[in-house]
Amino acid sequence: MSYTFDFTPVINGFPTLLLGCIGTLWLALSGMTLAIVIGIGGVVLRDSHIKPLRWLVIAFVELIRNTPFLVQIYFIFFALPFMGIRLNPTPTAIIALGVNGGAYAIEIIRGGVQSINKGQLEAGRALGLRKGQVFRLIVLKPALRAIFPSLASQFILLTLTTSIASAVAAYELTSVAKLIENESFRSFEVYGTITIMYLVMSWMMMNFLNFMSRRYLSYPVK
């Protein structure tokens, strides 16, 4: 093997790569937030009394879960402008991540909601709470607690999925790395380095999610 490794482009581009990491984390966190909103909204609609709404949510979940993320993001980026919706790469990526993560979140959160004992809902109703209040005050938190492990691993997956957003040149680590690679042709060095960066980021994300769960989902000690 006559190849000599040369990490100079990686070292010179390190500040840019770190900015790319911030871009990745921003995509991941915005995507997660949107996914939770879609997830909770979807669960409410999924169990509504209006049948077409239920079908719509089921169709949405099945469609998103059985098609590749790459095709989804291409669809949003290239096809939607023909329907009059034009978005920049980074918002496109956030929406695609949120929609994709949201479809998985609906199924996961729904599992959690179903794990809540029926008696608690009845107790809430008996105390005169409205349906929305029962959901918000009684169901939501224990449900999130029950599903936290699956939701967390789904969110780690979402963090890793952000790299696919480079296909539409959203601002994130893989896109930044591609630019450095194009100038230096040091493909292995560049991609090897950012692979390690992704490893560190998913580890950080795991710790962050565990922290959030301890902070917001633990039982009140008072």
Next chain:
Amino acid sequence: MGTPQIVFLLYGLQWTIILALVAFAGGTVTGLIVALLRTSESRAVSRVTAGYIALFQGTPLLMQLFVVYYALALAGLRLEAWQAVAIGFTLHASAYLGEIWRGSIEAVPRGQVEAAKALSLGYFWRMKDVVLPQAIRISLPATIGFLVQLIKGTSLAAIVGFTELARAGSIISNTTYKPLMAYGVVGIMYFLICWPLSIWGTRLERKFAVATR
């Protein structure tokens, strides 16, 4: 969109299926090895394998493809694009399937292993005749779920430059200026392959859930 475009998409679809099958077959063999090493009684072996799995579960599939692709080139192997990509997918599948099957092997009741040991069955026969047949049954829903992930994942070969279904869709979209149509049809094609598998997986899961209740 006319017949030539549809034929081209079907050509891409064929490569998507080939890639998925090769990766799944390769992943099954290597994944079984990973699962056995991970459940090994030697702590060192089990630790190293856990590291291998964590490496693949903590990095994007796209990066795994890139790194494997360029590493193979650096190692002086002259491979065609689809072979390099298939090796990348196989390694990816080995880690994920290994982790799924580790869980299944550990889910087989401890008494089964102890009984097999009491009957003085060696490791090979204990695994082949006692543990694995039960573990496979437990792992089936998750394995099918991963197969769906893998089929969807093969679309990333498009970014590396290999013409499978997703890239065929991009090419059609670029030449016809009808992205709505092109990506719509591509999405439907993926859906038609993945959806029946997903339903099968969920159905098995429900069946086993009832059986073990």
